[in-house]
Amino acid sequence: MTQLPAPAEAPTKTILRALQGEAPAVPPVWMMRQAGRYLPEYRATREKAGDFLSLCYNPDLAAEVTLQPIRRYGFDAAILFADILLLPQALGADLWFVTGEGPRLSTITSEEDFARLKPVHAIDETLSPVYETLRILRRELPAETTLIGFAGAPWTVATYMIAGRGTPDQGPAHALKTENRALFEQLLGKITEGTIEYLSRQIEAGAEVVKIFDSWAGSLQGDDFDRYATEPARLITETLKRRYPGIPVIAFPRQAGEAYTRFHQATGADCVALDDSVDAQWAAENVQIHGCVQGNLAPRHMVEGGPALVSETKRIVQAFSKGPHIFNLGHGITPEADPDNVHRMLEAIRS
Ligand code: CP3
Secondary structure, eight states: OOOOOOOSSOOOSHHHHHHTTOOOSSOOBOOTTOSSTTSHHHHHHHHHHSSHHHHHTOHHHHHHHHHHHHHHHOOSEEEOSOOTTHHHHHTTOOEEEETTTEEEEOOOOSHHHHHTSOOGGGHHHHHHHHHHHHHHHHHHSOTTOEEEEEEEOHHHHHHHHHHSBOOSSOHHHHHHHHHOHHHHHHHHHHHHHHHHHHHHHHHHHTOSEEEEEETTGGGOOHHHHIIIIIHHHHHHHHHHHHHSTTOOEEEEETTOGGGHHHHHHHHOOSEEEOOTTSOHHHHHHHTGGGSEEEEEEOTTHHHHOHHHHHHHHHHHHHHTTTSOEEEEESSOOOTTOOHHHHHHHHHHHHO
16 A cells, blocks of 8 residues: 655645535535536547446546546536446456446355455456546646545445346345345445455545445435444545545435434544435534535436526525535436536536
């Protein structure tokens, strides 16, 4: 592990300042899935790459699509172009994407399936092109743009590894948790270890912030939420902070509802990302009091546009204006979004 030099002075990048607890007059902004199919230039580059996974593993083209929304909109952060399912693939799962349907993976439902996975230290053999993408981005990004690396949270990654695909209720993962808790916890432990190493390599390659996506955290209830969403995020955050003290962590336990409050307190994450089911005023009073928050405009406004896009954007900026806030959507921008609506959102935030 290489030790990073300590930053010589206070950060000037707006996102890093918000992550340190500052409340700037205009919140910094980026969007989940900002490099995606709603952009014609993304579709053209993806075509050139052949398919989605070839794009993820081609450092020049992955860097190119990461830069496209920065050029078009001047966002305050760029997020590495990759996918949370590259880690399971690096651990030995088969992975492919069915056009129009989503990801497919070989399933893990028995001790034998688990035993076939590769050791954690083997992940770099598959993931080294991702680290190269980050090195290119650190050279090519404008000086004011923050580079965000990411990984899936162990629970969310496990739901795909167990079911072999996306599921509406994460049923297969809940079933394994009930029927063979030892195996379920072994799998979660291995993904947690892999995530720590994956994010460590991303930081060493130039990521200035890392984000942990727990898209299915909301299907964990009570103790299960604390054990399988909060605890892995806490452990990943604590380990990364010990290794790389200056690197902030954003955690996104989507659909956590009221549990956002104790999640923010318990994980030690510098920022918690809010989905759009959470009311901004409630979140300002109950979550932002524990530190920076990110979010939380509903992605449908990027499709629908109109006066509601502007009024909702301004309402969210206003609700979070007394504390540290990074403006974002509550989930990824969708392929049907109108690229002009993004300009309208930025104008509403910055004017
Ligand atoms: O946000 C970004 O711009 C960075 C890149 C990024 C992608 N996926 C690219 C992608 C990030 C951060 C992700 C995270 C991700 N991937 C999550 C967590 C966030 C969330 O959305 O809840 C999840 C659950 C995945 C797994 C995944 N990848 C699914 C279920 C799908 C299919 C659904 C879909 O939108 O098509 C993907 C594909 C995917 N990942 C695309 C992109 C741009 C679309 C691929 C394409 O070009 O066809």
